[in-house]
Amino acid sequence: MERVIKVARMQLINKWVFIGLPLLILGCAFVFSLVIFWIVRENGGEGTMYGGGAQAPMWYFLALGIQALTLTFPFSQAMSVSRRSFYLGTVLLFGVCALALSVFYYLMGLLEKATGGWGLDARFFALEWVADNNVAVQIGFYFVLMVLLFMVGFLIATIYMRWRTTGLLVFFIALGVLLLGVIALLTFNQLWGNFWTWALTWTAAGVTLWGGVVAVVMAGGSYLTLRKATVA
Amino acid sequence: MSEQTPVVVRNVSKTFKDVKALDDVDLQLDSHKIYGLLGRNGAGKTTLMSILTGQGFPDAGEVKVFGHTPFEHDGTLSRICFIRESQKYPDEYKAFQAFKAAALFFENWDEQLAQELIADFNLPLKRKIKKLSRGQLSAVGVVIGLASRAEVTFFDEPYLGLDAVARQIFYDRLVEDFAEYPRTIVLSSHLIDEVANLLEHVIIIDSGRIVMDEDAESLQGAAVTISGKADVVAEFIANYPVIHRDSLGALASVSIQQRLTPAQQAEARELGLELSPMSLQQLVVRTAMGRNVLATPQEQTKERASWNA
Amino acid sequence: MIDDSKPIFIQIAELIENDIFSGVLAEEGQVPSTNEFAAFYRINPATAAKGINKLVEEGLLYKKRGIGMFVAQGAPERLRQKRRQKFNDQYVQPLATEAGKLGIGVEELMDMIKSAQPIIDVGPGGSRHV
Structure with missing residues (x-):
């Protein structure tokens, strides 16, 4: 456990990567969105305005998942850290960061509602589909989404570490075939209408639950892959 | 243990x-x-x-x-x-x-x-x-x-x-x-x-x-290179294990894996032979890694492949 | 200083012997530690220790517990004896043997030695490639 914590501390030696950059991205997205909302309002725009900028840091987490592995895993090996400790320390640290950021999203959402959408009737944090749920679902939703994206990056990077380019190729071809299969199935059976109806019935709680399951499966997959990964 | x-x-x-x-x-x-x-x-x-x-x-x-x-x-x-x-x-x-x-x-x-x-x-x-x-x-x-x-x-x-x-x-x-x-x-x-x-x-x-x-x-000092007239060298090294031979016309230079006693060294000098100790590097190259000098092309390819491993 | 001709520990022992013989290291004087030798000659400390131990076994150095290594009383004299013996084995005996082969008598040999130019500046250990 001691070395797991040390791995988290190692990942934080450059605080920019796990903390600074996500906050900067979020901050920029927020400020830009507010400016745009204000311009629209000033020019006679009517009704509630919605911005999707809050997801910006989440996409960064996809890149972070890849980076945390490809760049720090070989270094952690030189620091005589076991793969298990590296994995746990890195995922643990990301979990803590994601949780803190999710709570921050929730609090900003409350503030957004309280200020009447920053005085502009704008929605940046508190999108109704999510924000109309209870606290646990809201925070859980953000958290699961962040972890999910991080894990996608992490899994792709572990596959690369273990099987190199061949592994990635096989993975993406398999994924492509799977998607094609689903699309073919839906198209030949003329099920697209049903599909969209079904997709629209999803709630934030449902997404959180099933996203969480997928994230856990990917976490397990990337751990098992990392167990036998080598740096050279 | x-x-x-x-x-x-x-x-x-x-x-x-x-x-x-x-x-x-x-x-x-x-x-x-x-x-x-x-x-x-x-x-x-x-x-x-x-x-x-x-x-x-x-x-x-x-x-x-x-x-x-x-x-x-x-x-x-x-x-x-x-x-x-x-x-x-x-x-x-x-x-x-x-x-x-x-x-x-x-x-x-x-x-x-x-x-x-x-x-x-x-x-x-x-x-x-x-x-x-x-x-x-x-x-x-x-x-x-x-x-x-x-x-x-x-x-x-x-x-x-x-x-x-x-x-x-x-x-x-x-x-x-x-x-x-x-x-x-x-x-x-x-x-x-x-x-x-x-x-x-x-x-x-x-x-x-x-x-x-x-x-x-x-x-260290386990091998020595002896050089001089080819026939004299040949006679001197007759009973020693040879690691490497070089020759140039009537001159020869032969490395043997043998520690020479002071008496043997004196004898060699008396015969007009020159002695020089072999460095660890030379010894290693000549003995342990020597096998590869004449490696077949397949073996060389194999070695190149293992560079990347 | 260190070459490939023989094991390094023997070369280290010889270097120290030279210093004792020439007085650089005085009788009852302290000798640098194993680690100092190792650092100075850039050799493995275990090798330096082996060279020093060889001199301890020969009684030229002795250990004072917790203080260090010292040159034994009478060490230079014992080295002189040892070298004189070696001089005899290495030079005089072959000289006599060769002289015998050439039919040079004792008298003649003595004269030759007397009239020989002293070889200049042979440092400790001498140079074999004159």
């Missing part, structure tokens, strides 16, 4: 695709000794060190370090240090951040020694590692390796890109610190002469096989 012999390797083999990187390797490393792990590029040095440090794993055989299989064993790993010659560092890391990380993980880390070495090598701490020169990059590895004071420390071609002065600093500091804090040190190298005097034991690996595993002492 495991404290006197921290590293034991039994029948270890490792294959990359169709290349045998390690072939039935048996080895042990004692505590408080400086080893030379010598061999050509692609001979299997790095693969062996990776397996000993749990960074890699064997296909067959067994490795025990401090009595445990090092792979995924935190307790054992924390007593080992192995910085690769091609070590990767996090992209944004500056040199001082790498040392900060090392200080976290290596329990015997000596910050003062690290600072002294940094000053010796004139390392720019605030520069990003990926902007360092090859020599400075090697120096980062050397600083971590020495200051870690790990009980088993591997140096993988540590002198790459270092100039003569910096290499001398490394050798001096190594001897100094080792004298004060004895531990098991493995110097992996394909340049032998520079490190020869530092080694207590020499292990030579060639095409994944251990071809020599001897005390350095038994190799």
Whole structure:
């Protein structure tokens, strides 16, 4: 456990990567969105305005998942850290960061509602589909989404570490075939209408639950892959 | 037992695709000794060190370090240090951040020694590692390796890109610190002469096989080159094991694996022969690695393939 | 200083012997530590220790517990004896043998030696390639 914590501390030696950059991205997205909302309002725009900028840091987490592995895993090996400790320390640290950021999203959402959408009737944090749920679902939703994206990056990077380019190729071809299969199935059976109806019935709680399951499966997959990964 | 012999390797083999990187390797490393792990590029040095440090794993055989299989064993790993010659560092890391990380993980880390070495090598701490020169990059590895004071420390071609002065600093500091804090040190190298005097034991690996595993002492002065008139040389060396022959017209130069007594030396000089001791490097090249000089094209391809392994 | 002709520990022992013989290291004087030798000659400390131990076994150096290594009383004289013996074996005997082969008598040999130019500046250990 001691070395797991040390791995988290190692990942934080450059605080920019796990903390600074996500906050900067979020901050920029927020400020830009507010400016745009204000311009629209000033020019006679009517009704509630919605911005999707809050997801910006989440996409960064996809890149972070890849980076945390490809760049720090070989270094952690030189620091005589076991793969298990590296994995746990890195995922643990990301979990803590994601949780803190999710709570921050929730609090900003409350503030957004309280200020009447920053005085502009704008929605940046508190999108109704999510924000109309209870606290646990809201925070859980953000958290699961962040972890999910991080894990996608992490899994792709572990596959690369273990099987190199061949592994990635096989993975993406398999994924492509799977998607094609689903699309073919839906198209030949003329099920697209049903599909969209079904997709629209999803709630934030449902997404959180099933996203969480997928994230856990990917976490397990990337751990098992990392167990036998080598740096050279 | 495991404290006197921290590293034991039994029948270890490792294959990359169709290349045998390690072939039935048996080895042990004692505590408080400086080893030379010598061999050509692609001979299997790095693969062996990776397996000993749990960074890699064997296909067959067994490795025990401090009595445990090092792979995924935190307790054992924390007593080992192995910085690769091609070590990767996090992209944004500056040199001082790498040392900060090392200080976290290596329990015997000596910050003062690290600072002294940094000053010796004139390392720019605030520069990003990926902007360092090859020599400075090697120096980062050397600083971590020495200051870690790990009980088993591997140096993988540590002198790459270092100039003569910096290499001398490394050798001096190594001897100094080792004298004060004895531990098991493995110097992996394909340049032998520079490190020869530092080694207590020499292990030579060639095409994944251990071809020599001897005390350095038994190799020093163990071979001599005799040159002079071909017929006189031929007569003199008649009863000695010959390692290598060269000839130029009526002159010959023959290396024999034999320690000559003072009387034998005097006799040779009396015959007008010249004697010159063979360096460890020459001896190694001529004996252990000599087999490869006439390697078949297939074998050469194989070796090239193992470079990438 | 260190070459490939013989094991390094023997060369270290010889270097120290030279210093004792020439007085650089005085009788009852302290000898540098194993680690100092190792650092100075850039050799493995175990090798340096072996060279020093060889001299301890021969009684030329002795150990004071917790203080260090010292040159034994009478060490230079014992080295002189040893070297005189060696001089006889290495030079005089072959000289006599060769002289015998050439039919040079004792008297003649003595004259030759008397009239020989002293070889200039042979440092400790001498140079074999004159």
